[in-house]
Amino acid sequence: MDLQNIQKFYTHYSEKIKWLFIIISTIMIVIGNIYFYNFTNIFLKILFNSILSILNITIFFFTKFFKKNIKIFHETKNEIRNITWPNKKETFKITIVILFIILITSSVLWVLDNMCLRIISFLIQIRP
Structure with a gap:
C-alpha cells in the first residue's frame, strides 16, 4: 500500500478504528481485572488499568461523537443565556x-x- 491509499483507508475508517480500540481496551481492562484478581503486585494492576483508561479517554476525546456532543453543549449554553x-x-x-x-x-x-x-x-x- 502506498501512502495515499493508507490515508484514504484511515480517513474512511478512522471512527470505526477509534471505537474498536476503545472497545478492545475496555475488554482488556475487564479481563485483566478478572485474570489478575489474586495478583499480589497491585501496583502493576493499577498501572495497567490506568494506562488503558487514559488511552480510552484520550481517544474518546477525538471521536466525532464527543465533538458533536460538545458542540450541542455549547449551543445549549448559548441558548440558555438568551432566556429572559x-x-x-x-x-x-x-x-x-x-x-x-x-x-x-x-x-x-x-x-x-x-x-x-x-x-x-x-x-x-x-x-x-
Missing part, C-alpha cells in the same frame, strides 16, 4: 393563576368522582 427570566412580580402572578387552575380542576374532578360513586352505589343496590 420573569421577575418576582410576574412569577407571583403566574403562581396565583396556576393555583387557581389547580383548585378549579380538583373541584371538577371531585364532583365527577362523587357522581360516579353515587351512580355505582345506586346500581349496586338495584341488583337482585
Whole structure:
C-alpha cells in the first residue's frame, strides 16, 4: 500500500478504528481485572488499568461523537443565556393563576368522582 491509499483507508475508517480500540481496551481492562484478581503486585494492576483508561479517554476525546456532543453543549449554553427570566412580580402572578387552575380542576374532578360513586352505589343496590 502506498501512502495515499493508507490515508484514504484511515480517513474512511478512522471512527470505526477509534471505537474498536476503545472497545478492545475496555475488554482488556475487564479481563485483566478478572485474570489478575489474586495478583499480589497491585501496583502493576493499577498501572495497567490506568494506562488503558487514559488511552480510552484520550481517544474518546477525538471521536466525532464527543465533538458533536460538545458542540450541542455549547449551543445549549448559548441558548440558555438568551432566556429572559420573569421577575418576582410576574412569577407571583403566574403562581396565583396556576393555583387557581389547580383548585378549579380538583373541584371538577371531585364532583365527577362523587357522581360516579353515587351512580355505582345506586346500581349496586338495584341488583337482585
